[in-house]
Amino acid sequence: MAGVEVTPLRPWDDFFPGWERFAKPDVKDMARWNNRVVSNLLYYQTNYLAVAVGVFCIVGFLNPLGMFTAMAVVSGVFLGSVWAAENRTVVSNFKRRSPVAFVLAVMVASYVLISLLGSVMVFMTAITLPLTLVLAHSSFRLRNMKNKLENKIECAGLKRSPMGILLETLGQQEENLQKFQSFLEAKMKE
Known part of the structure; x- marks a missing residue:
């Protein structure tokens, strides 16, 4: 396994x-x-991080206490969900069967906890706005040849990136890897 780049x-x-x-x-x-x-998230991950950090800093400057509360809650819920997925069979099976529902459950749990602490608007602005911008760009941006090549390298495990590790943790890369492996096997048989 290659190092994280x-x-x-x-x-x-x-x-x-x-x-x-x-x-x-x-x-x-x-x-x-x-x-x-997934391809766009892997290819443009540094650009997406720059956009998210920019929005995050602007909102953090406007409401630092609310920002800290939101960061702590989201980090805690995310780490708790990763721990539960690795140590609890029911959660692991749920994550494997429906990864999108798992991610949505983590987001809803974060939202509920933040609303109890009174920092909903900070959460909506600082976390949801960058996620919405990233999801919109990655959904509408067509892939190019470099993008497709980078994605295949990441899926094959020849290169590891922070976004690739995050997507793998969320269960979004497993099926791409399986497709790529079956593609390679078919090519080798020819």
Whole structure:
């Protein structure tokens, strides 16, 4: 297994080119849409981190106590869910069967706890806004050849990145790896 590598910051004209490189995702083909999102998350992860940090800093500057509360709650819920998925069979099976529902459950649990602590607007702005921007970009941005190549390298385990580790933890990379392995096996038989 290779060491973890941070991907380079992609140039602006690659990250946000003309409108011809954006298209509405096919909501009828969820597997294809998921593949587009995962590929873009892996390829543009450093750009997404820069956008998230920018929004996060602006909101943190405006409400530091609420920001700290939101960070602590989300981190605690995320770490608790990862621990539960590794140590509790019921949670592990649920995560494996429906990874999207698992992620949504973590987000809802975070939201409920933050609302009890009175920092809902900070959560909505500082955490949900960057996630929404990242999800929108990764859903609408068409992949290019470099993007597809980087995704295959990551799925094969030749390169590890922070986003790849996060996606693997959330159960979003397993099916891509299986598809890639079956693709390789088919090519080797030819």
